[in-house]
Amino acid sequence: MGVWAAFPFAIWFFLAVECVPLASEEARDPARALPRGITAAMGVLLVLAVLMLVFTSGAGGSEAMSASGNPPVEALEVAGAPDALSDVVNYAGLFGLVASFFSIIYAYSRQTFALSRAGYLPRQLSVTNSRKAPVLALLVPGAIGFALSLTGQGAMLLNMAVFGATVSYVLMMVSHIVLRRREPELARPYRTPGGVATTGVALVLAAAAVVATFLVDVEAALWTLGAYALFLGYFAVYSRHHLVASAPEEEFELLAVADEEVR
Incomplete structure (x- = not known):
């Protein structure tokens, strides 16, 4: 059970790295x-x-670290390190956490903007200001996140984020496999090393992570499923009737191809 309980926290190391393509x-x-x-x-x-795995358990002992809420700092304290060094590591972690906020803000704003522009979310969220920044796509999700942070349910929110991410990982892996089979001749400037085999391994791991979140925090999983159900209901009732036939990036690509053919 300890291995399953560690799954969500291990995923937190890599959470949101898949948002790089949003740039x-x-x-x-x-x-x-x-x-x-x-x-x-x-x-x-x-x-x-x-x-982190090697040095925290090596310095503080795996038994002590298993119940730690701040392993790097507590490992140093158990090992008898000077208080100044513990403070430096503690503040470095704090600055790293703040830095991750900016990455997540960038990612959720671009995701919200793209979904709104395609018609899946209210169209107002894709409106940009004079500097082409999606203001509402930045502010609305941020306000929701800030309101949730005031609930004091930090651990549950973390597990909700992990559960939502792992579900999206499952869907991405399935989409990749389906796309490779249905569109084998599609232009692919970058090809996944190992192809579908690599994706299959990732799919199994993502499915295991989904199960782990259920085992560790059923309430977080159910709340996340409720959010998914809400969005699916919105899609079924409204947005599927207001989708944009061709996304702007697809139109730009067609224009670029036409321009090259004319030349």
């Missing part, structure tokens, strides 16, 4: 830059996760 519209050469960006990000996170 595609800001990148000059997304086919080249985004794979490099997400591969570098995952590499850094993997190294840090291994270091």
